[in-house]
Amino acid sequence: MREDLLHFIWKYKKLQLESLVGSKSENIQILEVGSHNLLAGPDFFNAKIIIDGQLWAGTVEMHIKSSDWYAHNHEIDPHYQNVILHVVWEHDCDVFRSDSTIIPTLVLKDYISLDILREYQKLFSRKNSSFINCGSEIGHISDFVLQHWLEVLFFERLERKTDLVSQLLIDSNNDWERVFFVLLSKNFGLKINSGPFFEIASRLPYPVVRKIQANTLQLESLLFGFAGFLDNDIIGDNYYDSLQREYAFLMAKFDFLDPPYQKPEFFKLRPSNFPTIRLSQLANLYALHQNLFSRVVNAKSVGEIYSVFNVSASKYWDNHYNFGKISKSNGKKLNRKFVDLLIVNTVLPIKLSYAKHMGREVPEEILPIISNIGAESNNVISKFKMLNLQFPSAKESQAALQLYNEYCIKNKCLQCAVGHQLLNRKP
Structure with missing residues (x-):
């Protein structure tokens, strides 16, 4: 009990x-x-x-x-x-x-009623043998109930993603462009390098970023320098030498101290996700759009957002994944799957937060945007699919992750619409 x-x-x-x-x-x-x-x-x-x-x-x-x-x-x-x-x-x-x-x-x-007790005991008696307590029943829940609940869960998860935005706003005295830069940088690092990328962006004075962002090489030099990637001597690498010179110049010009840093990881990453590639893509994105924050918060469709993130790393990285090591030529453009992650974890949270800040309701374009992004593919989603649940878009998969993390594994079945329907059904 x-x-x-x-x-x-x-x-x-x-x-x-x-x-x-x-x-x-x-x-x-x-x-x-x-x-x-x-x-x-x-x-x-x-x-x-x-x-x-x-x-x-x-x-x-x-x-x-x-x-x-x-x-x-x-x-x-x-x-x-x-x-x-x-x-x-x-x-x-x-x-x-x-x-x-x-x-x-x-x-x-x-x-x-004894009926409620029986259903309750039935629900929790399976918790040690099933993926989720209601595993054998959730696939038979009313589609109307399930779809409404998934939409509620999606916005629950999105609201939770805005918590970091709120904290960053406090730290930056409501500088929305800086907040977006820090949040976007964090998510460019994905799971493994989110911490180091967040640290780099947080330590970089954003007024300096604004001043130099049109100069891709200078912005790259700051990002690579603060990541600790410019401490070596690589003979015959003109790009690397240029980055070192620009970094030394900017450190002197803006009177930076050598920043302490947690060096980003390469281990367990696919080459396309190496921090060198992601930092160059980030620099090129800011060089391409001087008003990136405005472009994003004003975007009304997923197509508009895709066009904003249509960017590649610098040419040097066409045949490199790390400094001084030539690889097979391959352009390093942001792919659709990676941009989808940026939309889910950066664009939509910032759009929702900014709308609230401006006293507006939830932007009406949020649901059409998330509904036109493909569902994630991971172990949790795969297990839900085995229970006959369908995930036509990222809206449903994000909702399922919220359901699993905040309700299923915490045994909060009685705070869940699925659990309510199961306890309310007639014997």
């Missing part, structure tokens, strides 16, 4: 509401269950309950056992002094307020 089942039963009134009697034989009538509180404090606010003919308004707290009240130290917490009803599964002791008045207790197990 878990407290989330008690919350579910109370919130959706899945109990026999007639003739409720408290642990001290009080007559209890529920007028309003209140608002579910998912933060610290009592579980439900603004409940209205008649107890022995008297109307009470206040908070409701829930526990598996009454004695959990004392185990959680609620008796000394002022936030719990307005609790009007203690709802428990098992009553093993009386609970008192600080003024020594007893808090009425309702024992839920006396008033709920």
